[in-house]
Amino acid sequence: MTARPRSLAAKRTLAAEIETRLRREYPTAHCELDFRTPYELLVATILSAQCTDKRVNMVTPALFAKWPDARALARATPSALEKVIQSTGFFRAKAKSLLGMARVVVEEHGGEIPTTMEALVALPGVGRKTANVLLGNAFGRNEGIVVDTHVARLSARFGLTRATDAVKIEAELMPLFARDGWALLSHLLIWHGRRACTARAPKCEGCVLADICPSSSI
DNA sequence: ATCCCGAGGG
DNA sequence: CCCTCTGGAT
Numbered sequence: 001m002t003a004r005p006r007s008l009a010a011k012r013t014l015a016a017e018i019e020t021r022l023r024r025e026y027p028t029a030h031c032e033l034d035f036r037t038p039y040e041l042l043v044a045t046i047l048s049a050q051c052t053d054k055r056v057n058m059v060t061p062a063l064f065a066k067w068p069d070a071r072a073l074a075r076a077t078p079s080a081l082e083k084v085i086q087s088t089g090f091f092r093a094k095a096k097s098l099l100g101m102a103r104v105v106v107e108e109h110g111g112e113i114p115t116t117m118e119a120l121v122a123l124p125g126v127g128r129k130t131a132n133v134l135l136g137n138a139f140g141r142n143e144g145i146v147v148d149t150h151v152a153r154l155s156a157r158f159g160l161t162r163a164t165d166a167v168k169i170e171a172e173l174m175p176l177f178a179r180d181g182w183a184l185l186s187h188l189l190i191w192h193g194r195r196a197c198t199a200r201a202p203k204c205e206g207c208v209l210a211d212i213c214p215s216s217s218i
Numbered sequence: 219a220t221c222c223c224g225a226g227g228g
Numbered sequence: 229c230c231c232t233c234t235g236g237a238t
Contacts, residue, residue, distance in 0.1 A: 049224040089234035148223045
């Protein structure tokens with residue numbers, strides 16, 4: 001347990017220590033979604049909202065066998081698609097997103113998933129979080145830190161950020177970490193947020209960051 | 219009951 | 229800023 005960092009320098013020092021420790025704690029942290037192409041990762045990521053990656057991985061093999069790329073998916077009927085993805089929840093909204101996404105990809109990008117933040121976010125059902133996952137994990141880009149609820153909560157607890165809006169949190173967070181490796185860093189923060197730094201009843205005992213955390217209960 | 223690596227819409 | 233969309237796991 002420590003005081004909340006005040007200066008930019010103090011925040012950077014804390015951020016670097018957090019990253020070092022998390023890299024050591026989770027040497028094999030990686031994206032748990034199964035995918036072989038950018039198209040597959042985009043579909044899987046859209047399906048992963050409010051759903052575990054395990055469950056997404058249970059439905060995607062059938063989905064990709066039926067609709068192996070955006071051109072095929074664009075021709076799917078909503079009911080057939082809904083049937084396949086039903087167990088991931090929000091299935092009507094997700095089917096609508098997937099179909100709209102596939103159609104825009106075919107009509108405006110020649111059937112290939114676009115590789116820029118601007119074009120990705122313009123796709124139906126694709127927000128900043130999903131776009132960041134694609135950029136980091138499918139295109140090897142390094143354009144930002146993925147800010148989801150876990151990253152938002154964890155960085156707030158460490159006093160690294162004050163904003164509640166994801167875009168502002170990202171802007172506050174990026175200057176604090178080294179410029180390379182944001183994709184891996186995002187995974188580490190999310191991973192730790194899910195496993196230890198949970199929303200309710202965080203597992204501070206045994207947390208590798210407890211002694212440098214301003215919010216730790218121990 | 220409560221939570222899940224969100225996005226769109228009012 | 230609020231609400232809604234949904235099934236499954238715990």
